[in-house]
Amino acid sequence: MHRREFLGAAVVGVACAGRAVAAVADDAGGGGSLYPVRTIPERSLPVPTTVSPELQKVIAFVNPPNQFAVPKSRAEWAALQAGTPAMLENVTKLRESLGLGLERRVIAGVNCFVITPKDIPKRNRHRLLLHVHGGGYVFGGGESGTYEAVSTAAATQTKVISVDYRMPPDHPFPAAMDDAMAVWKVVATQVPPRNVGFFGISTGGAMVLLMAQRAIREKLPLPAAISAGTPWSDLSKTGDSYFANALVDGVLRQYEGSLESFARIYAGGVDLKDPRLSPIYGTFDGFPPTILTTGTRDLFLSNTVRTHRRLRQAKVEAQLEVYEGVSHGQYAIDHTAPETAEALGEIAAFLDRHLGVADR
Amino acid sequence: MHRREFLGAAVVGVACAGRAVAAVADDAGGGGSLYPVRTIPERSLPVPTTVSPELQKVIAFVNPPNQFAVPKSRAEWAALQAGTPAMLENVTKLRESLGLGLERRVIAGVNCFVITPKDIPKRNRHRLLLHVHGGGYVFGGGESGTYEAVSTAAATQTKVISVDYRMPPDHPFPAAMDDAMAVWKVVATQVPPRNVGFFGISTGGAMVLLMAQRAIREKLPLPAAISAGTPWSDLSKTGDSYFANALVDGVLRQYEGSLESFARIYAGGVDLKDPRLSPIYGTFDGFPPTILTTGTRDLFLSNTVRTHRRLRQAKVEAQLEVYEGVSHGQYAIDHTAPETAEALGEIAAFLDRHLGVADR
Numbered sequence A, B: 001m002h003r004r005e006f007l008g009a010a011v012v013g014v015a016c017a018g019r020a021v022a023a024v025a026d027d028a029g030g031g032g033s034l035y036p037v038r039t040i041p042e043r044s045l046p047v048p049t050t051v052s053p054e055l056q057k058v059i060a061f062v063n064p065p066n067q068f069a070v071p072k073s074r075a076e077w078a079a080l081q082a083g084t085p086a087m088l089e090n091v092t093k094l095r096e097s098l099g100l101g102l103e104r105r106v107i108a109g110v111n112c113f114v115i116t117p118k119d120i121p122k123r124n125r126h127r128l129l130l131h132v133h134g135g136g137y138v139f140g141g142g143e144s145g146t147y148e149a150v151s152t153a154a155a156t157q158t159k160v161i162s163v164d165y166r167m168p169p170d171h172p173f174p175a176a177m178d179d180a181m182a183v184w185k186v187v188a189t190q191v192p193p194r195n196v197g198f199f200g201i202s203t204g205g206a207m208v209l210l211m212a213q214r215a216i217r218e219k220l221p222l223p224a225a226i227s228a229g230t231p232w233s234d235l236s237k238t239g240d241s242y243f244a245n246a247l248v249d250g251v252l253r254q255y256e257g258s259l260e261s262f263a264r265i266y267a268g269g270v271d272l273k274d275p276r277l278s279p280i281y282g283t284f285d286g287f288p289p290t291i292l293t294t295g296t297r298d299l300f301l302s303n304t305v306r307t308h309r310r311l312r313q314a315k316v317e318a319q320l321e322v323y324e325g326v327s328h329g330q331y332a333i334d335h336t337a338p339e340t341a342e343a344l345g346e347i348a349a350f351l352d353r354h355l356g357v358a359d360r
Helices: A002-010 A017-024 A053-060 A074-082 A085-097 A147-156 A175-190 A203-217 A258-267 A301-313 A338-354 B002-010 B017-024 B053-060 B074-082 B085-097 B147-156 B175-190 B203-217 B258-267 B301-313 B338-354
Strands: A033-036 A038-040 A043-045 A100-107 A110-117 A128-132 A160-163 A196-201 A225-229 A290-295 A318-323 B033-036 B038-040 B043-045 B100-107 B110-117 B128-132 B160-163 B196-201 B225-229 B290-295 B318-323
Touching: A033 B053, A053 A338, A053 B033, A085 A100, A085 A147, A100 A147, A100 A175, A110 A147, A110 A175, A128 A147, A128 A175, A128 A203, A147 A160, A147 A196, A147 A338, A160 A175, A175 A203, A196 A203, A196 A338, A203 A225, A225 A338, A290 A301, A290 A338, A301 A318, A301 B318, A301 B338, A318 A338, A318 B301, A318 B318, A338 B301, B053 B338, B085 B100, B085 B147, B100 B147, B100 B175, B110 B147, B110 B175, B128 B147, B128 B175, B128 B203, B147 B160, B147 B196, B147 B338, B160 B175, B175 B203, B196 B203, B196 B338, B203 B225, B225 B338, B290 B301, B290 B338, B301 B318, B318 B338
Parallel strands: A128 A160, A128 A196, A196 A225, A225 A290, A290 A318, B128 B160, B128 B196, B196 B225, B225 B290, B290 B318
Antiparallel strands: A038 B043, A043 B038, A100 A110, A110 A160, B100 B110, B110 B160
């Protein structure tokens, strides 16, 4: 029988599932599914040779699982959220080498950073990108967290406003979203919304999806396009890659520990599957065109492809980019890697194709 | 330091690779890369709850690793390549229930199956899809192997010609490709090439890529579009998911054993990285628009996304679809699963968008 099953599967010639179930159904069920849980044995994972030397270096770095402790005091929270001098130096150097200006501006009472290319091409003069940073809803803000905003402003040669939204412990859900939406409401009166793109990675990727969903609910203007990088679209441990890519992902490693803690701290008691927290449970009807970016080792691979499918099911133009060997967010970490240029290039081209150019 | 690294990675705020390397570079290198090989510990993998009940059933089926022995005699080869009565019954039932006709036809000396929908919509009357089956270059032919041809003819409501190409042990490389190209040369004189799409899954997915590359090399007509499902684009064990998804993929399981044997039997001594065997090493310049389909657990996830990147680098319109929790080819196994309808629907829409309609 096994040979037949293999044949069927390999040539996609036989719907063999019925027999398969009979073969395994006497095991114990688990994982929320009716079917038995499999054990994947220990195995070796080399750094792939199918990516650039620069990206190999990025992939070779592996965080220890659960090495990131939740702060236990105000001082620890402050230190976490301030970022490090090395981060600030790194992003400042990058920004200056790319010829971008940075200005702090308070919009609708919310701290923002405005990142401006030196010579904006005519086509982009009336365009704007609105950015929300990542960091599990609990860190990643401040000037030291403007790396994505800087690299995307450079790749697109477009002005970026990055929202430095409020965070726990003082400001759990919905403060971050309230801040981002408050900024959007103002920005949408100053720049034609059809000339605006939203972008973000990880938590920021989820937030831009949530922002569009909330704009639709609240009958606010929508941006012309969205770039959601490996979005944390499901804050609960739901989705196959939370299991299949656990410990394969060198950045996030696993759901248990930091990620789960951050989700619960931000949610403040609200169900993690609430569509205001996890956009995958919301509706994607009427969404703007969206580009999604992830990697084959990403713990959020399922978060990304599930979002892609939901968008496609809602007949939204949605483009999926998956980078070889890449863990969470690694496609955007090292601006010297050709894959980073490629990923930002795809995003820039997608936004350029969808954003309007006229001054009103 | 670890907290800083995590911060950097999670918010994509710091290029931390340089320090990472310093931390691990004293380990032994391996896997063809300069960097140390990681060990991924044993872990549990439940059937995902984020897919339909029908697809959960498909995913719950798991082949034992290496259960597929290479035939040791002519009789064993014949049995393998004949398929089973159950497969034939299954595909015949499906075909009849979908109202499709089947005709055997010899084209350019090559056995083919012509699958014809009962009432072809006007828009598709002058269109044709050319199909090459999967099966590791060593099985999957004959009428019992026409499942993909049947399901795609139904999804597209377009006539399909499926090439029953010659296979090892009597006919190793390049017989399969010679047969497919001989059929294409004839078909291209009978139907306007701009009205033709190529499609295939697995080995068939690789073959349609190789066919387009060879058509470009030999200055033959190109089809209007290609659908390559989880293509075996690299016959060598190169690509991250050969490692990361080993034993996670419930269908192919791993490279070692059957897959490697089939590759070597087909290649007949030719280097597995020869671009006539592994299209990833060929050029994609001038390619027709291509849709690629895979799943998050697919052993060929890297084969698929590497191909997607190569196409995009060559400025080819290329659409990537990745299905949640799906192992090799499982998106197309069970025609009752909504995900199968979705995947075939994406492919049908892509082909419809690119194929011409006029009779010449």
